[in-house]
Amino acid sequence: MKTEAPGNPTLNPPPNFIRAIVAEDVKNGKNDGKVITRFPPEPNGYLHIGHAKSICLNFGLAQEFKGRCNLRFDDTNPSKEEQEYVDSIMEDVRWLGFDWGEHLYYASDYFDMLYEFAEDLIKKGRAFVCDLTFEQMREYRGTLTEPGKESPFRNRTADENLDLFRRMRAGEFPDGTKTLRAKIDMSSGNVNMRDPVMYRIKHEEHHRSGNKWCIYPMYDFTHGESDSIEGITHSICTMEYEDHRPLYDWYLDELGIYHPRQYEFARLNISHTVLSKRRLLKLVTEKYVSGWSDPRMPTLAGMRRRGYTPEAIRRFCELIGVGKKDSLVDMGMLEFCVREDLNKRAPRVMGVLRPLKVVIDNYPAGQGELLDAINNPEYPDAGSRKIPFSREIYIEREDFMEDPPKQFYRLTPGREVRLRYAYFIKCESVVKDPATGEVTEVHCTYDPATRGGDAPDGRKVKATLHWVSAAHALKAEVRLYESFFTKANPNEIEDGKEFTDYINPESLVVLKSCMVEPSLAEAQPGSRYQFERMGYFCADIADSKPGAPVFNRIVTLKDDWVKFQKGGK
């Protein structure tokens, strides 16, 4: 089968406030005109479309301004992080089309330096070892409206703190018994500044540093320093970190090291899906889906398996823009991006999802012929192919109606329609299951003069149907995917409900007896097609085999008839 056409080039991204800041800095020669960004995932889950927005922003900025973007794993919590996640993250970033070159980093590689920074702050009297328990610390922290109280351990001498901290590192104390805290301001309106924890004791093996450490630095104490070490110029993160910026700045200032600037943008929300790691993890661990790469998941792995292209996802990230306000982007926007890409790329093919047998009574039995079909009208280079035609064919069940409404102009008793690339056929009679009354077979006659699909006498038909020759058809499994959640925003949960209550029971419908044209026997796993009139489909990466294809529906075609039916009822 023909390979798909090349993807759409990425267009110039529209302006946004972060690009404007970066452009201004470059213009003013700040940081010697260099732009160094970073994408800093924690390896505790799979990347999703929300991460794609951040990846496109960070790597996109680096590309545009001839700088670079580092991939840095923010792996400071050994209890949640795993190698499986770092592997998947690297695979997904590459698949999306970005390259970090040599610049792969791990926060855990900075543990030695971070430790020295911590000792430095202790010596400067800006950090202390605290013996408060979990519960006590919560009490001392105060509330959102009341200031906190200072820890009774806050005034230990630098020497004592140093000794204690070294002994923490040496493993002398059990988990949870001591922390290293920054000495800032317990009465700050910003809770992050109320003597935040810098290090905690965790006698746990780390996926990279093994058992070297039993104390691990907190995010706030790690992130800014990591940015500083790497010479990051613009540290871009999501809005919820805005409250952390004063702390980010405090550490860097107290340490007196290179000070990148942090900027925040609003995270992505898309309708009819969830994008929180906690919820995605729940869907996986509680088996609501088959795994992180279930085609219904908004993970990059899921979208890849479903058949989404990296080009479509990048285009989407470009279209939605970057701002600071909460938003809920319509899933239709993402679907538009895949259709836009696949329309130009995907080879056309015929496949009948719910077969209805049609017998062409005046076509000679035992005879057949090969007809020409264009592979992609949007991409002439894709050429054409031959498809077999014979007396018995399958058409889509929904393309025939015995008693149709006026607006239905497909096959119906007495009506003539076109079989794509084949002949005009006219319905003469139907045979029904006597028990159920269901139409099991449609009998037609064809007009030999209309071979190829045009009537020499200029006769017109209203509809063109896709079909597949019964004798030559290849049986295929097709997985129809629909909106994962029934509610536009599954994060808005009514009392007594859970977000999982909004999962669409029809988000996956498996059709085992589809009939597709024989050329699909060679469909390579991962290859994408447009099944004419039905949508875009992708041969499943895991389950599709030559001769026994399995297709995932990526997205339907826009369909005015479906729209009409929905609106009309």
Next chain:
RNA sequence: UGGGGCGUCGGCAAGCGGUAAGCCAGCAGAUUUUGGAUCUGCCACUCCCAGGUUCGAAUCCUGGCGCCCCAGCCA
């Protein structure tokens, strides 16, 4: 009577004192061997509200209102 952020079309989103871009969706029409694609046209006298400054405000000021985030030894 804590701190931070945000409010421009049904959904995204430009706009940065000179009189509301664009995209998605929707609607109407043309065209069509995919009810696809393509093409045309329509779709915010108005920018959360109220005052004020100004010749002139979505843009500046004041005061309201609404929404989001923060009290992990998570990131």
